[in-house]
Amino acid sequence: MIHVAGLPKPTPLDREAAFNSDLAFTGDHLIGGNYDGFVVYDISDPTRPSVVSTVVCPGGQGDVSVSGDLLYFSVDYPRAGEECGAPAVPTTDPDGFEGVRIFDISDKENPRYVAAVRTDCGSHTNTLVPGEDGEHEYVYVSSYSPLERFPNCKPPHDKIAVIEVPLADPASARVVAEPMLFPDGGADSTTGCHDITVYPEHGIAAAACLGDGLLLDVSDPVAPQVLDRVRDPNFAFWHSATFTNDADTVIFTDELGGGSGAVCTEEIGPERGANAIYSVDRSGDRSELQFRSYYKVPRHQTETENCVAHNGSLIPVPGQDFFVQSWYQGGVSVIDLTDPDRPVEIGHFDRGPWDPQTLRTAGSWSAYYYNGHVYSSDIRRGLDVLRLTDPRLEPAREVVMEEFNPQSQPSFSGPEGHP
Template identity: 90%
Template sequence: MGEETGRREGPRRALLRGGGAGAAAFVLAATAAVPGAATVAEDGDVSAEGVVRVGGLPRPAPLDREGAFNSDLAFTGDHAVGGNYDGFAVYDISDPTRPSVVSTVLCPGGQGDVSVSGDLLYFSVDYPRANDECGAPAVPATDPDGFEGVRIFDISDKANPRYVAAVRTDCGSHTNTLVPGTDGEHEYVYVSSYSPSERFPQCRPPHDKVAVIEVPLADPAAARVVAEPVLFPDGGAESTTGCHDITAYPERGIAAAACLGDGLLLDISDPVRPRVLDRVRDPNFAFWHSATFTDDARYVLFTDELGGGSGAVCTEGVGPERGANAIYALNGVGDRSELDFRSYYKLPRHQTETENCVAHNGSLIPVPGQDFFVQSWYQGGVSVIDLTDPDHPVEIGHFDRGPWDPQALRTAGSWSAYYYNGHVYSSDIRHGIDVLRLTDPRLEQAQGVVMDEFNPQSQPSFSGHQHHP
C-alpha cells in the first residue's frame, strides 16, 4: 500500500515477545499449524478466465485480527513467506494444491514487506514501536526513542524462526529490496520510506534518500546502515518525500525506483552507491508505487497507486490512464540510458464503487522470448497481461472475487500476485493465500523455469534458472 498507511497506529496486543534488549539474543517461539489445513471458502461471486484456483489458506491465527492485513510474499525452495501487518507466516507449498502453515511469528510493526536470502528473512517495520522487541507497544512517530526499520530473522528452521537483529532506519521501512554483494561476503538491503515531518525526530525532511543496510553473511547480527544516498539532490517532484519501492535487477546492474512523484532508473553496479541514470514524471501518475523489468531489460513497467490502495479507481469514470501501469522502453547504455514512455495498461474490467482497486504488485511469467506479467489489483483481483507488444498490452486472463462488502468501501483484495515454479500465489489482504493455475497454452513453457529462491523486488534473469522442456 502507499499513501493510506500514514505513520500512526493504535495499541496492539503482542502475543510473542523477544527475550531482552539485545536483538541478537531474541528467540521467538513460533506457532505451528496442522498440515493440510482447510482452504478458505469462496466468498461471493468469482469471475475467472484462463485461471483456476487450485488451493489456498485463510489468514492463520494470530495474524487474523481485523486490521492485520496480509501484505507481500517471498519464496525459498518449497516454502513461501507471507508478510502481514502483525508479523509473518511460513507456508509449505511443496504441494501447491494443499499448502499448509509451518509457523507464524507475531511481531507487529505495520506493512510487513519481506525478502528472503538463504536462511535470512528481512522484514519491514513502518509503524513506530517503543523499542525493537517484538512485543513492544506502538508509539507515535513523535517519540524520539521509537523503533522503525528492518528486522532480520534466521529461518533455517522454518518451524522456529529466530530473531537475530534490528536495524533502525530514518522514517522506518515501508519496503525493502535485496541486492547481493560483489565480494560474496556481504549483501545489501535497500530501504524505501517516505512521509517525513518536522514533528518526527527520526523522520525529518528533506527525506530524498534511501538507506543501504550492509549485512555480513557470516555475522548477520552485525548488520548496519552503511550509506544513505540522496537520489534527489534538487528535491525531486513536489510530492516526492522519499521512495515507495525499488526493484533491482542485479545481473544487469540496474534498478528502477518508484518514488511517489518520480520514476528513476538507477545504476547499482556498486550496491553501496546507487546512481541516478534517468528520471521521469507523468501527469497521469499520482503515486509512483513499484516497477518490474522485462527479462531482457528492454522495458520497465511502473505502477501508479492512485488513491493509495484504498480508493475505488477502477471505475469507468476514472478512465484508462490513471491508477494504471505505464510501460517505458529502456534505451541507451550506461550514463546514456534513458526511459521512453510507450503505453498504459489499466484493468479492463470495471469494478464497483465499493471495491478498492488500483495497479499493485506483480511479477513476470517466465515464458522464454516473450513478456507476460501477472499482477494484483486489490479487489480488481489478479490480472494476467501480455506485454509482448509494449505499445498494446492486453489482458489474457483473470481471477476476480466479488466485493468484500457490497454496501461499503473497505480495504480488501489481492496485495501481491507472483508466479513461482508453476503456479501463481496471491496474497489476499483478508481472504489469505490463493494458489492459482494458469491454463492459457501460451504460458505452458513457464513451467520449465525452476527457481530455488524468488524475491520479486530483486529480479532474477530467467535464463539463469533450470529449464525443462
C-alpha cells in the same frame, strides 16, 4: 486462471486489521508478510499449502525479503523497542524504533530473531541486493512521509538507506550508506521512495519514488546513481516497478488513492491508477526511459471495491513478456506485454466485492508466479493459489527457481531455470 487452493489467515494473525501484505519464496516455502508479523507456508504441494509457523511481530505492513536462511522484515510503525513484543509508540516519538528486523529461518518451524537495524523514517519496503564478494549482501530500505509531524522523516526525505549484512555474522548488520537520490532538493524534491526493484544481472534498478520514476545504476550497491528521472501527470503515487527479462522495458505502477480507493471506474478512466510502460534505451552515452503505453484492468469495478495497480511479477516464458499482477479487489490480471505499445489482458481471477454495501480495503495485495503457480496474498482472506491455463504460458513451468524475491529480479533463459 483457476483457483486451486486457499488458506485463511492463521491465528493469531487473523484479526481484521492484520492485513496480509507481500510475499517471498525459498525452496518449497513461501513467506507471507502481515501487519502483525509473518507466516511460513509449505507449498511443496501447491494444491495443499499448509502453515508451518507464525511469528507475531507487529510493525506495519511487514514487507519481506528472503536470502538463504535469513529473512528481512520491514518495520515502519514505531515501536518502543527493537524486540518483537515492543508496544507501539506515537509517530511523533523520535526514539521509536523503525527499520529492519532480521530473522534466521533455517528452522522453518521456529524462526529465530537475530537483530534489528534502525533506519531514519523506518522501512516501508526493503529490497535484497546481492554482493559480489559472496560474503556480504545489501538491503535497500525505502521509506517516505509527506507529513511534518513525523520527526525522523520530515519532507524532503530524499534518501534511501543501504544496510550491509555480513553473511557470516548477520547480527552485525548496519547502515553503511544513505544515498541521496534527489540531491537538487527544494520544491522539486520528492518525499521518499516507496519501492525499489533491482535487476542485479544488468546492474540496474527502477525506483518508484512517489512523484518520480527513476532508473538507477546499482553496479556499486552502496552507491546507486540516478541514470534517468521521469514524471507523469496521470500518476499520483509511483508505487513499484518490474523489468522485462531482457531489461528493455520497465512497468511502473500508480497506486492512486493509496490502495483504499475505488478507482477502477469509468469516471477515473484507463490512464490513472494504472501501469505505465517505458522502454529502457541504453544505446547512447546515457540510459533513458521512454514512455510507451498505459495498462489498466479492462473491467470497471463497483464503488465498494478498492482497485488500483499493485504488485506483480513476470511469468518466465523465454522470449516473451507476460506479467501477472494484483489489483486489490480488481483481482489478479495476466498481461501480455510482448508489444509494449499494446499490452493486453489474457486472463484474470476476480471474486467480486468483499462487502457490496461498503467500501472496505480487501483483495489481492501481491500476485507472483513461482514454480508453476501464481500465489496471491489476499488482504483479508489469506493465501490463494492459482493455476494458469493458457498454452502460451506452459513454457514457464520449465523454469525452476530455488529462491525468489520479486523486488530482486532474477533472469531466466530456458528450461535450466534461473542461475
